[in-house]
Amino acid sequence: MAETFEPLSNDLILRAARGEPVERPPMWVMRQAGRYLPEYNQVKGGRDFFSVCRDPELASTITLQPILRYANLIDAAIIFSDILVIPQAMGMTVEMLEAKGPHFPNPLRKPEDLSQLKPEVDVRAELAYVFDAIRLTRRKLAGRVPLIGFVGAPWTLMSYMVEGGGSKTFMFVKTWIFKHPSATHSLLARITDVCVDFLAYQVLAGAQMLQVFDSWAGELSPHDFRTFSLPYIRQISVRVPARVRELGGEPVPMTIFAKGAWYALDELCESGYQVVGLDWTHDPESAVAIANGRVTLQGNMDPNVLYGGREAITRTVERIAKGFGGGRRGWIVNLGHGITPLVDPEDLRWFFEETRRVTGASE
Secondary structure, three states: OOOOOOOOOOOHHHHHOOOOOOOOOEEEEOOOOOOHHHHHHHHHHOHHHHHHHHHHHHHHHHHHHHHHHHHOOOOOOOOOOOHHHHHHHOOOOOOOEOEEEEEEEOOOOOOOHHHOOOOOHHHHHHHHHHHHHHHHHHHHHHHOOEEEEEEEEEHHHHHHHHHOOOOOHHHHHHHHHHHOOOHHHHHHHHHHHHHHHHHHHHHHHHOOOEEEEEEOOOHHHHHHHHHHHHHHHHHHHHHHHHHHOOOOOOOOOOEEEEEHHHHHHHHHHHOOOOOOEEOOOOOOOHHHHHHHHOOOOEEEEEEHHHOOOOHHHHHHHHHHHOOOOOOOOOOEEEEEEOOOOOOOOHHHHHHHHHHHHOOOOOO
């Protein structure tokens, strides 16, 4: 039986995600719990990144840090975790190296390497620490704001699994998809199955909204995005609500964020998600016209504007808010990608405060 949590005192983002009119646009930012916050670095200390993810108490503490720092400014928390817990659950070793990022000692460089993956994945067992962190965080939030769960999209996860980390050329995964299309679809299907269960069990644990991150979508041509990414993104939007109901829960709003896939906005608006996240390559007015009320849009300030000083932040907030029509309907305020580690936390506060001012909202 699902745990009962305190009712929400702020459900703004959920109403906005459903396309309802709201008194002000809700705000949160990707990677809002992370390295730019001194309190994060203090709590993490010298611990390995993934060991922190696997500690529900630490993960929940870090999740709440921006909610506490920016009290009454942020309208959602996002669970502190990582998209690469999926490859780990599937049997791969993933390390987080300082100043380098994720590293796979044994990447999947050819179809024969699939033998290192588990034939079956017990998601509830392998990723229990994430579900425990969600439950604990919901208790600590005590209804202040909704909690977002997330997963990496199959194409992005496959890219990491094959490349062995980040990449500038994506040579290895591009070799896969062009030389071994059948094996590619088989692997993407396996990843999708795990993603579906992972998201469904996050909802059962207490996640009130979900986001799918296709961080490497822009590395694909429009044709290849429609071949190797979009079908699996669509599977997730259809299968997750069905799986949640099968498990006795109620579906929640879902967001797709396909970074760099500006050419696919129309198709993403028809991909079964209630919210479509935009990176900074989108013009707000054009995105609003393409979406035409079909979905709520999320984004999309370039995170590097936060390095440009407060006048630059104000100018950009004013321009973007105007482009999204003021945000009383159909807009969730966010950056166009995750906040970066060297941002001054007070400049992010300025972003939130200026958005409130510009949209005519006050507490």
